[in-house]
Amino acid sequence: MxxxxxxxxxxxxxxxxxxxxxxxxxxxxxxxxxNPKLENKGKMISMSTETxxxxxxxxxxxxxxxxxxxxxxxxxxxxxxxxxxDATRKLVLRGADGVVFVADSQNTMRDSNIASLQNLxxxxxxxxxxxxxxxxxxxxxxRDLPDVDPxxxxxxxxxxxxxxxxxxxxxxxxxxxxxxRSAVARILDNLKNxxxxxxxxxxxxxxxxxxxxxxxxxxxxxxxxxxxQPPTFVKPILADDEEGRRAALDRLLPFQQSxxxxxxxxxxxxHVTIRLLDPPLHEFLPQTEGQISTVARxxxxxxxxxxxxxxxxxxxxxxxxxxxxxxxxxYPEIYEMQVRAIFEAACEVKQGGIDVHPEVMIPLVxxxxxxxxxxxxxxxxxxxxxxxxxxxxxxxxxxxIEIPRAALIADExxxxxxxxxxxxxxxxxxxxxxxxxxxxxFLPEYVEKKILPKDPFESVDQExxxxxxxxxxxxxxxxxxxxxxxxxxxxxxxxxxxxxxxTCKLDYVSCSPYRVPVARLAAAQAELEFKAxxx
Ligand SMILES: Nc1nc2c(ncn2[C@@H]2O[C@H](COP(=O)(O)OP(=O)(O)OP(=O)(O)O)[C@@H](O)[C@H]2O)c(=O)[nH]1
Ligand SMILES: [Mg+2]
Numbered sequence: 001m002x003x004x005x006x007x008x009x010x011x012x013x014x015x016x017x018x019x020x021x022x023x024x025x026x027x028x029x030x031x032x033x034x035n036p037k038l039e040n041k042g043k044m045i046s047m048s049t050e051t052x053x054x055x056x057x058x059x060x061x062x063x064x065x066x067x068x069x070x071x072x073x074x075x076x077x078x079x080x081x082x083x084x085x086d087a088t089r090k091l092v093l094r095g096a097d098g099v100v101f102v103a104d105s106q107n108t109m110r111d112s113n114i115a116s117l118q119n120l121x122x123x124x125x126x127x128x129x130x131x132x133x134x135x136x137x138x139x140x141x142x143r144d145l146p147d148v149d150p151x152x153x154x155x156x157x158x159x160x161x162x163x164x165x166x167x168x169x170x171x172x173x174x175x176x177x178x179x180x181r182s183a184v185a186r187i188l189d190n191l192k193n194x195x196x197x198x199x200x201x202x203x204x205x206x207x208x209x210x211x212x213x214x215x216x217x218x219x220x221x222x223x224x225x226x227x228x229q230p231p232t233f234v235k236p237i238l239a240d241d242e243e244g245r246r247a248a249l250d251r252l253l254p255f256q257q258s259x260x261x262x263x264x265x266x267x268x269x270x271h272v273t274i275r276l277l278d279p280p281l282h283e284f285l286p287q288t289e290g291q292i293s294t295v296a297r298x299x300x301x302x303x304x305x306x307x308x309x310x311x312x313x314x315x316x317x318x319x320x321x322x323x324x325x326x327x328x329x330x331y332p333e334i335y336e337m338q339v340r341a342i343f344e345a346a347c348e349v350k351q352g353g354i355d356v357h358p359e360v361m362i363p364l365v366x367x368x369x370x371x372x373x374x375x376x377x378x379x380x381x382x383x384x385x386x387x388x389x390x391x392x393x394x395x396x397x398x399x400x401i402e403i404p405r406a407a408l409i410a411d412e413x414x415x416x417x418x419x420x421x422x423x424x425x426x427x428x429x430x431x432x433x434x435x436x437x438x439x440x441x442f443l444p445e446y447v448e449k450k451i452l453p454k455d456p457f458e459s460v461d462q463e464x465x466x467x468x469x470x471x472x473x474x475x476x477x478x479x480x481x482x483x484x485x486x487x488x489x490x491x492x493x494x495x496x497x498x499x500x501x502x503t504c505k506l507d508y509v510s511c512s513p514y515r516v517p518v519a520r521l522a523a524a525q526a527e528l529e530f531k532a533x534x535x
Contacts, residue, residue: 012073013098013184014096015187016096016099022081023103052290060075068192090126093123095127101120102170103154106145107147113158117158130197133195137183138158139168234286236333237331253344256338259345260346268355276362277335281322282315325374335377339377339378357396360395362374363400364402365403368412398417398418400420404468407427414479419485420472428457436457458494459497489510490511491509492509493512493519494522
């Protein structure tokens with residue numbers, strides 16, 4: 001909302017930087033802040049998580065001097081890009097006069113850019129702002145990287161229409177000021193032409209419901225309900241001994257429990273699959289010197305001390321390192337805390353009159369022993385909670401099948417697991433021996449040279465990885481005919497892969513919320529096709 005102070009001929013406008021996670025919104029503001037040519041800036045206020053991801057917003061007021069006889073003040077905001085911060089994004093957009101949509105130009109970010117732009121439009125409407133009229137500027141960021149899509153290609157999928165498009169490498173400061181100027185110019189144009197940016201028709205009251213109704217929710221992705229920064233797994237992992245870990249985990253427990261309660265309430269009686277902590281260690285650890293010093297201050301450690309600890313935990317191949325059930329077995333208190341949080345939450349919600357069906361999923365299992373140890377732990381902790389609370393809930397434990405060895409021994413795993421979920425991202429990575437994070441340097445050429453028909457991380461490799469899915473399912477069901485089997489990962493939203501999974505007789509696919517509509521349609525089509533075929 002433009003604030004005009006006629007007495008001193010001054011206007012204040014609100015400009016929001018929007019875009020997918022890690023596209024560079026905060027970096028834009030930091031570069032504006034650091035640019036000595038842009039004078040009269042207020043202090044930049046950032047509220048971020050320990051890993052520098054935006055938690056609420058970044059904010060910086062600045063004066064742009066006199067434009068067209070009017071003194072112009074701009075309030076710059078960013079939103080948190082991570083998918084689950086939607087409520088905050090909506091709030092920050094309130095009263096925006098202009099939006100810079102920062103797209104991440106890397107070719108792997110296409111879907112995230114599209115989803116974020118769609119989410120921007122929805123949230124503008126929910127704030128009674130007309131997406132067609134609010135001053136909008138597109139910034140295609142990270143042009144310095146090698147794997148970026150050409151501008152034409154991005155234009156084709158983002159359809160900026162008449163909105164200006166500015167190429168940028170915010171990290172070097174390139175395009176940052178041009179973006180800001182362009183956005184402010186658009187806002188002032190609107191002002192001059194007296195464009196009313198409020199929506200004339202009634203907005204849909206709720207954003208379209210894209211929630212996965214029975215999906216797997218990584219248990220580290222907590223919906224933010226708190227006005228303070230919640231603790232994270234960084235402290236338990238950095239702690240020197242079990243006692244230190246337990247103390248840090250005790251602080252984390254209420255946050256996890258509260259997240260699970262929210263999830264169970266929202267799912268109201270539907271099955272909820274919760275994967276225990278899975279990401280590789282380095283995703284929790286501070287990386288840059290700035291991050292290390294923030295965490296050190298927070299933990300009351302010395303910088304050098306913490307840096308040494310981080311170095312000690314450094315792994316050469318984190319995706320193949322100390323993660324998933326390996327972490328859960330060597331630091332059992334981590335999984336115990338998560339399981340306690342799940343069942344405390346389940347009991348609480350059930351006592352409140354809502355039916356709950358939690359299913360606990362163990363990640364990265366490669367041997368029967370790993371599954372047996374973790375399953376026993378889940379059942380033991382759940383039983384403790386039930387005894388303390390006087391409530392009983394069925395305990396269902398299953399496993400991810402994402403290590404090729406797990407697919408091969410699926411018959412044995414099915415003696416313990418009550419369900420399987422093929423994690424086809426990791427399964428693809430480990431079957432091909434391609435690091436998913438590094439394959440961008442050769443996969444496009446492989447596809448171009450027809451060495452591979454498609455990027456196997458986008459559409460499942462039916463010939464190789466698919467064989468493991470089929471075989472794992474058959475072997476698992478040979479032990480337990482009623483075994484529920486599904487798939488989770490990017491492939492769960494890819495129509496060709498979904499059709500293939502149907503031929504393997506999988507029960508469900510799980511995918512990111514934005515892919516749910518496509519996945520549902522593809523699953524329905526596959527079902528009809530096979531019904532017709534099978535007569
Ligand atoms: N190579 C390259 N990296 C960039 C560029 N802009 C930002 N980055 C990097 O991308 C990462 C994310 O940048 P941020 O500015 O924190 O992203 P954000 O959009 O604020 O992310 P969230 O708010 O946490 O979703 C950081 O490591 C930046 O250094 C760029 O132009 N080129
Ligand atoms: Mg940010």
